[in-house]
Amino acid sequence: MSESILLNIENGVATITLNRPKVFNSFNGEMAHAMQDALDTCARDKAVRAVVIIGEGKAFCAGQDLAEVSGPANPGFQSILADHYNPIVRKIREMEKPVVAAVNGVAAGAGANIALCCDIVVAAESASFIQAFSKIGLIPDSGGTYVLPRLIGFQKASALMMLGEKVSASDAEKMGMLYKVFSDETFAQEVNTLALTLAQMPTYGLALTKKALSLSMTNNFEQQLSLEESLQIKAGRSADYSEGVTAFMEKRKPNFQGK
Numbered sequence: 001m002s003e004s005i006l007l008n009i010e011n012g013v014a015t016i017t018l019n020r021p022k023v024f025n026s027f028n029g030e031m032a033h034a035m036q037d038a039l040d041t042c043a044r045d046k047a048v049r050a051v052v053i054i055g056e057g058k059a060f061c062a063g064q065d066l067a068e069v070s071g072p073a074n075p076g077f078q079s080i081l082a083d084h085y086n087p088i089v090r091k092i093r094e095m096e097k098p099v100v101a102a103v104n105g106v107a108a109g110a111g112a113n114i115a116l117c118c119d120i121v122v123a124a125e126s127a128s129f130i131q132a133f134s135k136i137g138l139i140p141d142s143g144g145t146y147v148l149p150r151l152i153g154f155q156k157a158s159a160l161m162m163l164g165e166k167v168s169a170s171d172a173e174k175m176g177m178l179y180k181v182f183s184d185e186t187f188a189q190e191v192n193t194l195a196l197t198l199a200q201m202p203t204y205g206l207a208l209t210k211k212a213l214s215l216s217m218t219n220n221f222e223q224q225l226s227l228e229e230s231l232q233i234k235a236g237r238s239a240d241y242s243e244g245v246t247a248f249m250e251k252r253k254p255n256f257q258g259k
Protein backbone atom coordinates (compact mmCIF):
# COMPACT_ATOMS: atom_id res chain seq x y z
CA MET A 1 0.00 0.00 0.00
CA SER A 2 1.21 3.50 -0.81
CA GLU A 3 2.14 5.98 1.92
CA SER A 4 -0.34 8.42 0.34
CA ILE A 5 -3.26 6.14 1.27
CA LEU A 6 -3.45 4.42 4.64
CA LEU A 7 -5.80 1.49 5.24
CA ASN A 8 -6.71 0.23 8.68
CA ILE A 9 -9.25 -2.54 9.35
CA GLU A 10 -10.60 -3.00 12.85
CA ASN A 11 -13.88 -4.30 14.30
CA GLY A 12 -15.40 -4.66 10.85
CA VAL A 13 -14.60 -1.06 9.88
CA ALA A 14 -12.07 -0.18 7.18
CA THR A 15 -10.69 3.34 7.49
CA ILE A 16 -9.12 4.78 4.35
CA THR A 17 -7.01 7.83 5.20
CA LEU A 18 -5.97 10.27 2.49
CA ASN A 19 -2.40 10.92 3.58
CA ARG A 20 -0.73 13.82 1.77
CA PRO A 21 -1.33 16.49 4.44
CA LYS A 22 1.40 18.83 3.19
CA VAL A 23 -0.65 19.39 0.01
CA PHE A 24 -4.03 19.15 1.77
CA ASN A 25 -4.43 15.53 0.60
CA SER A 26 -4.70 16.55 -3.05
CA PHE A 27 -4.58 13.69 -5.54
CA ASN A 28 -1.82 12.82 -7.94
CA GLY A 29 -1.82 9.72 -10.13
CA GLU A 30 0.02 7.55 -7.63
CA MET A 31 -2.44 8.43 -4.86
CA ALA A 32 -5.46 7.89 -7.12
CA HIS A 33 -4.32 4.37 -8.01
CA ALA A 34 -3.55 3.63 -4.36
CA MET A 35 -7.06 4.78 -3.47
CA GLN A 36 -8.51 2.40 -6.05
CA ASP A 37 -6.45 -0.45 -4.58
CA ALA A 38 -7.71 0.35 -1.08
CA LEU A 39 -11.33 0.38 -2.26
CA ASP A 40 -10.80 -2.95 -4.04
CA THR A 41 -9.38 -4.44 -0.84
CA CYS A 42 -12.38 -3.23 1.15
CA ALA A 43 -14.78 -4.66 -1.41
CA ARG A 44 -13.09 -8.08 -1.38
CA ASP A 45 -12.40 -8.46 2.34
CA LYS A 46 -15.32 -10.21 4.02
CA ALA A 47 -14.14 -8.90 7.39
CA VAL A 48 -14.95 -5.36 6.23
CA ARG A 49 -18.57 -4.43 6.95
CA ALA A 50 -18.33 -0.64 6.60
CA VAL A 51 -15.83 1.83 5.14
CA VAL A 52 -14.79 5.30 6.31
CA ILE A 53 -12.88 7.78 4.13
CA ILE A 54 -11.13 10.59 6.01
CA GLY A 55 -8.25 13.02 5.50
CA GLU A 56 -5.04 13.33 7.48
CA GLY A 57 -4.30 16.73 8.99
CA LYS A 58 -6.34 19.87 8.47
CA ALA A 59 -7.99 18.99 5.14
CA PHE A 60 -10.20 16.24 3.81
CA CYS A 61 -9.06 16.60 0.19
CA ALA A 62 -8.21 19.62 -1.95
CA GLY A 63 -8.92 17.75 -5.20
CA GLN A 64 -6.35 17.50 -7.98
CA ASP A 65 -2.72 18.31 -7.23
CA LEU A 66 -2.16 21.17 -9.68
CA ALA A 67 1.60 20.61 -9.56
CA GLU A 68 1.02 17.39 -11.47
CA VAL A 69 -1.07 18.93 -14.24
CA SER A 70 1.20 21.95 -14.65
CA GLY A 71 4.43 19.93 -14.85
CA PRO A 72 6.12 18.19 -17.77
CA ALA A 73 4.60 14.83 -16.79
CA ASN A 74 1.03 16.15 -17.07
CA PRO A 75 -1.09 13.04 -17.81
CA GLY A 76 -3.88 15.09 -19.44
CA PHE A 77 -7.50 15.37 -18.39
CA GLN A 78 -8.69 12.31 -20.27
CA SER A 79 -6.30 10.12 -18.31
CA ILE A 80 -6.96 11.95 -15.04
CA LEU A 81 -10.70 11.35 -15.30
CA ALA A 82 -10.77 7.95 -17.02
CA ASP A 83 -7.92 6.41 -14.99
CA HIS A 84 -8.00 8.32 -11.70
CA TYR A 85 -11.28 9.86 -10.52
CA ASN A 86 -14.02 8.03 -12.41
CA PRO A 87 -12.83 4.61 -11.21
CA ILE A 88 -12.77 5.91 -7.63
CA VAL A 89 -16.36 7.14 -7.61
CA ARG A 90 -17.55 4.05 -9.48
CA LYS A 91 -15.92 1.77 -6.92
CA ILE A 92 -17.54 3.70 -4.08
CA ARG A 93 -20.99 3.50 -5.66
CA GLU A 94 -20.63 -0.14 -6.69
CA MET A 95 -19.23 -1.37 -3.36
CA GLU A 96 -21.77 -3.59 -1.63
CA LYS A 97 -20.97 -2.03 1.74
CA PRO A 98 -21.84 1.35 3.29
CA VAL A 99 -19.20 4.02 2.69
CA VAL A 100 -18.98 7.03 5.01
CA ALA A 101 -17.20 10.24 4.05
CA ALA A 102 -15.84 11.76 7.27
CA VAL A 103 -15.06 15.29 6.10
CA ASN A 104 -12.62 16.59 8.69
CA GLY A 105 -11.60 19.79 6.85
CA VAL A 106 -11.87 21.50 3.50
CA ALA A 107 -13.21 19.33 0.66
CA ALA A 108 -12.58 21.05 -2.66
CA GLY A 109 -13.00 20.15 -6.31
CA ALA A 110 -12.78 16.42 -6.89
CA GLY A 111 -12.29 16.00 -3.14
CA ALA A 112 -15.73 17.45 -2.49
CA ASN A 113 -17.40 15.33 -5.16
CA ILE A 114 -15.73 12.10 -4.03
CA ALA A 115 -17.12 12.80 -0.56
CA LEU A 116 -20.61 13.58 -1.87
CA CYS A 117 -20.85 10.30 -3.80
CA CYS A 118 -20.47 8.32 -0.56
CA ASP A 119 -23.51 6.77 1.13
CA ILE A 120 -23.36 8.91 4.26
CA VAL A 121 -21.50 12.21 4.53
CA VAL A 122 -20.68 13.71 7.92
CA ALA A 123 -18.49 16.70 8.64
CA ALA A 124 -16.65 18.44 11.42
CA GLU A 125 -18.08 21.88 12.17
CA SER A 126 -14.89 23.54 10.89
CA ALA A 127 -15.06 21.70 7.54
CA SER A 128 -16.16 23.30 4.29
CA PHE A 129 -17.02 22.38 0.71
CA ILE A 130 -16.14 24.21 -2.47
CA GLN A 131 -16.73 23.49 -6.15
CA ALA A 132 -13.41 25.12 -7.02
CA PHE A 133 -13.36 24.18 -10.71
CA SER A 134 -14.75 27.46 -12.05
CA LYS A 135 -11.90 29.37 -10.42
CA ILE A 136 -9.49 27.92 -12.97
CA GLY A 137 -11.82 27.56 -15.95
CA LEU A 138 -12.77 23.90 -15.53
CA ILE A 139 -16.06 22.07 -15.06
CA PRO A 140 -17.02 19.99 -12.00
CA ASP A 141 -16.10 16.33 -12.42
CA SER A 142 -15.91 13.13 -10.36
CA GLY A 143 -19.68 12.80 -10.61
CA GLY A 144 -20.35 16.25 -9.19
CA THR A 145 -22.69 17.45 -11.93
CA TYR A 146 -24.77 14.30 -11.40
CA VAL A 147 -24.82 14.03 -7.60
CA LEU A 148 -24.92 17.61 -6.33
CA PRO A 149 -28.11 18.75 -8.17
CA ARG A 150 -29.87 15.66 -6.84
CA LEU A 151 -28.79 16.49 -3.28
CA ILE A 152 -29.55 20.21 -3.15
CA GLY A 153 -31.51 21.05 -6.31
CA PHE A 154 -30.59 22.38 -9.73
CA GLN A 155 -30.57 26.10 -8.93
CA LYS A 156 -28.42 25.89 -5.80
CA ALA A 157 -25.99 23.43 -7.42
CA SER A 158 -25.69 25.61 -10.52
CA ALA A 159 -24.85 28.69 -8.46
CA LEU A 160 -22.30 26.92 -6.27
CA MET A 161 -20.58 25.40 -9.31
CA MET A 162 -20.46 28.63 -11.30
CA LEU A 163 -19.55 30.98 -8.46
CA GLY A 164 -17.21 28.59 -6.65
CA GLU A 165 -18.42 29.79 -3.25
CA LYS A 166 -17.21 28.08 -0.11
CA VAL A 167 -19.99 26.38 1.86
CA SER A 168 -19.62 25.84 5.59
CA ALA A 169 -20.43 22.47 7.09
CA SER A 170 -23.48 23.87 8.87
CA ASP A 171 -24.83 25.44 5.66
CA ALA A 172 -24.12 22.20 3.77
CA GLU A 173 -26.20 20.31 6.32
CA LYS A 174 -29.07 22.81 6.06
CA MET A 175 -29.23 22.50 2.27
CA GLY A 176 -29.17 18.69 2.35
CA MET A 177 -25.63 18.24 1.05
CA LEU A 178 -24.67 16.04 4.00
CA TYR A 179 -26.20 14.01 6.81
CA LYS A 180 -24.82 15.53 9.99
CA VAL A 181 -22.27 17.96 11.44
CA PHE A 182 -20.35 17.14 14.60
CA SER A 183 -18.24 19.40 16.78
CA ASP A 184 -14.53 19.30 16.09
CA GLU A 185 -13.95 17.95 19.59
CA THR A 186 -16.31 14.98 19.24
CA PHE A 187 -15.90 14.37 15.50
CA ALA A 188 -13.54 11.37 15.70
CA GLN A 189 -15.68 9.61 18.32
CA GLU A 190 -18.93 10.31 16.46
CA VAL A 191 -17.47 8.93 13.22
CA ASN A 192 -16.25 5.83 15.04
CA THR A 193 -19.67 5.28 16.63
CA LEU A 194 -21.43 5.70 13.28
CA ALA A 195 -19.07 3.30 11.49
CA LEU A 196 -19.34 0.64 14.22
CA THR A 197 -23.14 0.95 14.13
CA LEU A 198 -23.16 0.34 10.37
CA ALA A 199 -20.71 -2.57 10.67
CA GLN A 200 -23.00 -4.32 13.16
CA MET A 201 -26.12 -3.90 11.03
CA PRO A 202 -27.50 -6.35 8.42
CA THR A 203 -25.09 -5.13 5.75
CA TYR A 204 -26.45 -7.43 3.04
CA GLY A 205 -29.72 -5.51 3.27
CA LEU A 206 -27.80 -2.22 3.32
CA ALA A 207 -26.06 -3.24 0.09
CA LEU A 208 -29.43 -3.89 -1.54
CA THR A 209 -30.71 -0.54 -0.25
CA LYS A 210 -27.66 1.14 -1.78
CA LYS A 211 -28.38 -0.55 -5.11
CA ALA A 212 -32.02 0.56 -5.02
CA LEU A 213 -31.05 4.15 -4.29
CA SER A 214 -28.46 4.22 -7.07
CA LEU A 215 -30.87 2.87 -9.66
CA SER A 216 -33.62 5.23 -8.50
CA MET A 217 -31.60 8.03 -10.12
CA THR A 218 -32.52 6.74 -13.59
CA ASN A 219 -35.55 4.44 -13.11
CA ASN A 220 -39.13 5.57 -13.56
CA PHE A 221 -41.68 4.81 -10.84
CA GLU A 222 -42.84 1.47 -12.26
CA GLN A 223 -39.26 0.31 -12.80
CA GLN A 224 -38.42 1.23 -9.23
CA LEU A 225 -41.40 -0.69 -7.86
CA SER A 226 -40.26 -3.78 -9.80
CA LEU A 227 -36.72 -3.32 -8.53
CA GLU A 228 -37.93 -3.02 -4.93
CA GLU A 229 -39.87 -6.24 -5.36
CA SER A 230 -36.89 -8.21 -6.68
CA LEU A 231 -34.49 -6.82 -4.08
CA GLN A 232 -36.93 -7.41 -1.23
CA ILE A 233 -37.22 -11.06 -2.27
CA LYS A 234 -33.42 -11.33 -2.08
CA ALA A 235 -33.38 -9.60 1.31
CA GLY A 236 -36.11 -11.90 2.60
CA ARG A 237 -33.99 -14.94 1.74
CA SER A 238 -30.95 -13.68 3.64
CA ALA A 239 -29.54 -15.05 6.86
CA ASP A 240 -29.60 -11.54 8.28
CA TYR A 241 -33.36 -11.29 7.80
CA SER A 242 -33.87 -14.65 9.50
CA GLU A 243 -31.63 -13.57 12.38
CA GLY A 244 -33.39 -10.22 12.69
CA VAL A 245 -36.83 -11.80 12.96
CA THR A 246 -35.64 -14.52 15.35
CA ALA A 247 -33.89 -11.98 17.60
CA PHE A 248 -37.01 -9.80 17.64
CA MET A 249 -39.21 -12.74 18.66
CA GLU A 250 -36.70 -13.83 21.31
CA LYS A 251 -36.31 -10.25 22.58
CA ARG A 252 -32.52 -10.23 22.19
CA LYS A 253 -29.94 -8.24 20.27
CA PRO A 254 -29.41 -9.67 16.75
CA ASN A 255 -26.04 -10.90 15.59
CA PHE A 256 -25.92 -9.99 11.92
CA GLN A 257 -23.27 -11.48 9.61
CA GLY A 258 -23.85 -9.53 6.41
CA LYS A 259 -25.18 -12.62 4.60
